[in-house]
Amino acid sequence: MIERYVLDLQDVDETQVAVVGGKGAHLGGLSRIEGIRVPGGFCVTTDAFRRIMAESPSLDDRLDQLSRSNPDDREAIRTLSAQIRRTIEGIAIPADLAAAITRALARLGEQAAYAVRSSATAEDLPTASFAGQQDTYLNVVGPTAILQHVSRCWASLFTERAVTYRQRNGIDHRTVRMAVVVQQMVVPHAAGILFTADPVTGNRKVATVDAGFGLGEALVSGLVNPDVFKVRHGEVVAKAIAAEQRAVHALPAGGTGEVAIDSQRQEQPALTDAQVVRLVRLGRRIEAHFGRPQDIEWCLVDDGFQIVQSRPITTLFPIPETGDQENHVYVSVGHQQMMTDPMKPLGISVWQLTAMAPMHEAGGRLFVDVTRRLASPASRAGFLDLVGRGDPLVRDALETVLDRDDFVLSLPDAGPGGPSARSASAPIETDPAIVTGLIERSQASIAALERDIGTKTGPALFDFLLEAFEEHKRVLGDPLSLQAIMAGMEATWWLNDKLREWLGEKNAADTLTLSAPDNVTSEMGLALLDVADVIRPHPEVVALLQGVGAEDEGFLDELAKLAGGTEARDAIETYLDRYGMRCVGEIDITRPRWRERPTMLVPVILDNVRNFEPGAAERRFEEGRRKALEKERDVLSRLRALPDGDRKADEAKRMIDRVRTFIGYREYPKYGIAGRYFVYKQALLEEAERLVQAGVLPEEEDIFYLTFQELHDVVRSNQVDDRLIQQRKDAFRSYHALTPPRVLTSDGEAVTGAYRRDDVPAGALIGLPVSAGTIEGRARVILDMAEADLETGDILVTTFTDPSWSPLFVGIAGLVTEVGGLMTHGAVIAREYGLPAVVGVEQATRLVRDGQRIRVHGTDGYVEILP
Numbered sequence: 001m002i003e004r005y006v007l008d009l010q011d012v013d014e015t016q017v018a019v020v021g022g023k024g025a026h027l028g029g030l031s032r033i034e035g036i037r038v039p040g041g042f043c044v045t046t047d048a049f050r051r052i053m054a055e056s057p058s059l060d061d062r063l064d065q066l067s068r069s070n071p072d073d074r075e076a077i078r079t080l081s082a083q084i085r086r087t088i089e090g091i092a093i094p095a096d097l098a099a100a101i102t103r104a105l106a107r108l109g110e111q112a113a114y115a116v117r118s119s120a121t122a123e124d125l126p127t128a129s130f131a132g133q134q135d136t137y138l139n140v141v142g143p144t145a146i147l148q149h150v151s152r153c154w155a156s157l158f159t160e161r162a163v164t165y166r167q168r169n170g171i172d173h174r175t176v177r178m179a180v181v182v183q184q185m186v187v188p189h190a191a192g193i194l195f196t197a198d199p200v201t202g203n204r205k206v207a208t209v210d211a212g213f214g215l216g217e218a219l220v221s222g223l224v225n226p227d228v229f230k231v232r233h234g235e236v237v238a239k240a241i242a243a244e245q246r247a248v249h250a251l252p253a254g255g256t257g258e259v260a261i262d263s264q265r266q267e268q269p270a271l272t273d274a275q276v277v278r279l280v281r282l283g284r285r286i287e288a289h290f291g292r293p294q295d296i297e298w299c300l301v302d303d304g305f306q307i308v309q310s311r312p313i314t315t316l317f318p319i320p321e322t323g324d325q326e327n328h329v330y331v332s333v334g335h336q337q338m339m340t341d342p343m344k345p346l347g348i349s350v351w352q353l354t355a356m357a358p359m360h361e362a363g364g365r366l367f368v369d370v371t372r373r374l375a376s377p378a379s380r381a382g383f384l385d386l387v388g389r390g391d392p393l394v395r396d397a398l399e400t401v402l403d404r405d406d407f408v409l410s411l412p413d414a415g416p417g418g419p420s421a422r423s424a425s426a427p428i429e430t431d432p433a434i435v436t437g438l439i440e441r442s443q444a445s446i447a448a449l450e451r452d453i454g455t456k457t458g459p460a461l462f463d464f465l466l467e468a469f470e471e472h473k474r475v476l477g478d479p480l481s482l483q484a485i486m487a488g489m490e491a492t493w494w495l496n497d498k499l500r501e502w503l504g505e506k507n508a509a510d511t512l513t514l515s516a517p518d519n520v521t522s523e524m525g526l527a528l529l530d531v532a533d534v535i536r537p538h539p540e541v542v543a544l545l546q547g548v549g550a551e552d553e554g555f556l557d558e559l560a561k562l563a564g565g566t567e568a569r570d571a572i573e574t575y576l577d578r579y580g581m582r583c584v585g586e587i588d589i590t591r592p593r594w595r596e597r598p599t600m601l602v603p604v605i606l607d608n609v610r611n612f613e614p615g616a617a618e619r620r621f622e623e624g625r626r627k628a629l630e631k632e633r634d635v636l637s638r639l640r641a642l643p644d645g646d647r648k649a650d651e652a653k654r655m656i657d658r659v660r661t662f663i664g665y666r667e668y669p670k671y672g673i674a675g676r677y678f679v680y681k682q683a684l685l686e687e688a689e690r691l692v693q694a695g696v697l698p699e700e701e702d703i704f705y706l707t708f709q710e711l712h713d714v715v716r717s718n719q720v721d722d723r724l725i726q727q728r729k730d731a732f733r734s735y736h737a738l739t740p741p742r743v744l745t746s747d748g749e750a751v752t753g754a755y756r757r758d759d760v761p762a763g764a765l766i767g768l769p770v771s772a773g774t775i776e777g778r779a780r781v782i783l784d785m786a787e788a789d790l791e792t793g794d795i796l797v798t799t800f801t802d803p804s805w806s807p808l809f810v811g812i813a814g815l816v817t818e819v820g821g822l823m824t825h826g827a828v829i830a831r832e833y834g835l836p837a838v839v840g841v842e843q844a845t846r847l848v849r850d851g852q853r854i855r856v857h858g859t860d861g862y863v864e865i866l867p
Helices: 017-031 046-054 058-068 074-089 095-108 143-158 160-168 273-290 333-337 345-354 371-375 377-390 392-402 421-425 432-453 458-476 479-503 520-535 539-546 555-559 565-579 598-611 616-640 645-693 700-705 708-717 722-735 803-809 825-833
Strands: 006-008 041-044 113-120 136-141 178-184 190-195 206-213 227-232 235-240 246-250 256-260 294-301 304-312 329-332 360-362 365-369 743-745 768-771 774-781 795-798 814-817 837-839 853-857 862-865
Touching (some): 017 046, 017 113, 017 178, 017 304, 041 095, 074 143, 074 160, 095 143, 095 178, 113 143, 143 160, 206 273, 273 294, 329 392, 333 365, 345 365, 345 458, 345 645, 371 377, 377 392, 392 743, 432 458, 479 645, 520 539, 520 616, 539 565, 539 598, 555 598, 565 598, 616 645, 616 825, 645 700, 645 825, 700 722, 795 853, 803 825, 814 825
Parallel strands (some): 774 795, 795 814
Antiparallel strands (some): 006 041, 113 136, 113 178, 190 294, 206 227, 227 235, 294 304, 329 365, 329 743, 853 862
């Protein structure tokens, strides 16, 4: 019974996290790898921790209080966690437990020096490393001191930083246990950290070694800068040697202390190149054992390396699985679709089944493999040109990859990569009836879908949906639809290029496209102004809406009881009938739609009631159309005054007509996708309801964590793997901490593009100019549309906008986003409403503070932060 409290490191492995914690389990696994030396030691198991916690019943109450505390209430967490730590450290270790620990020490040598190290069960996990969250004590000498430091390690489970970290990662404090690793101290010549993948770029083929003299604590604490070595294919390819004046050494009486480094050694590297290469070779062996890139702590002792810790690198963005060893280059779908948040498995699989190109998943995001396009000289130039017009950062990143001659090898043709998108730009008449016909066909297709899906249930529903997905792709891939989209985009590019060449005017098309017809997304924003007009005259209705919370989904029924409430409800219902299938992140079918949660619209409706006068929608549309006509007359008049002016004016007039005919339709296919998705989702949720009633699933929304095919199998078998759903939920939560790159290679490298411009003021934030004009105002940094609280004249600063954000656009003066391109939805709607806009501003939501005054240069593509 006593021996369950202590296990030798040699007797544990990585499967025993619940018994010895993450660090102990990894050290046990390391000790079993051939050629890897690990200092000897033992683990005080989680059973010992459980025994200690049971010694003080008062801990239960405090843990309850801690679980209920707000993660942002730093003072409450600080107080509670300190009380818990003091209580744990004050508990006397029971005699049998103390005896088990001292017996283990006697086997290794009682008076030797040891490292006493925390090892929590929620630590060194694939999705959360918990690095530095609990405590480690070095050079502890004697049984009494070791027992004391074991207690301190137990208590360190409740440091303020560890408690906050768990709360932010959704981990229940009661489910975490603390083991303690007691290991023989080694006295190293040098120590440091080895990352088996580059922690900055993510490149899995580049290892990074940080090295310094003495114990690794000097590096961890920031006392010294490390020597840094980069290793690729067994060679040191880069290194930076730091001048190290101090080191941390073990003191003879116990503990550690700073020591000055001899001046002759200060400029010397802590490791030779040969030692670095040898260390990386060991690291690759460890990486292969654990099956993922590792963050490894090492010590150099007598020209031999000892490994004192290895944990997964949790910050790396995952790589799409291909099953081959070829080089691949991937472009983010989320940056194009204005949705860089992670998607749930059902959302990913439905998008894959309805997309026009193969999509690869990684980190809860989707990517397109563009290797073939880049490899073919025939398609490369056109593809880069198309990409560059949309997002220069993507183009620059792709060119960075192409500059490495050995990564993308040239091929004779585009192969399976498919034709360039420019093939859709075959001649098409400038005829408004084309757009009308396309919209009517899309509406008819969705009406047929709604009619036919109603009778389908069980496995037959999934067979029907697979056919519906093919119809979905047929509508989306209609050559005439693609031609209409490209006609509008290419006419825009033509006008901007030619009018800049002929008249010296930047982004002239921005004004020429104001209030273009058939733009369903801009109409959606203006229509919510009309809803506000219905509500504004009724104070009781406004008061009720002001009290509506996120969970008050029955508020529409409550409206009917008030004066003017029936009209208000009918206006909102009519809006939802037309636009209720939309929502933030709508490419993910699992996201709640406005029709499902109409409370999401309430803050925007109230902003419109407060900030606008009656009739604002019609006035704004007419004002935009007037400005566009005035701009057209001005441009054509100035062109006719030029040499060969009549020809230039005639060409420009044809292109203006073409833009105004087709540019609005650019938004319609996404509206059609959202409409079809809502029909699919309603049918799948009805199926989920049947599964819940049958006791197969606990909650309807559990289906969101299954792929379409997996859900099909569950419906067929009436059986589900609960563990799989829980694993998917955990993974989805972890994906929120990852930042998806615009461009990713099969080496795992997140390639960052740059604008490479020198025509902006010092200190300005550079982006892509997508809607002309200059505006100065208060920045409102908003990450969630539901939390928007805007005043007239505010400038919206956010990560990304998709069509669902367009109702906010009617109330702002300018737009800044981190993600976006020339033809993405936010840019199109900004131009429609005449808002100066700059998109693709890296880290805008971090660099601009909410409430700061900024100046947005929408014509030239930069943002100034004002004093």
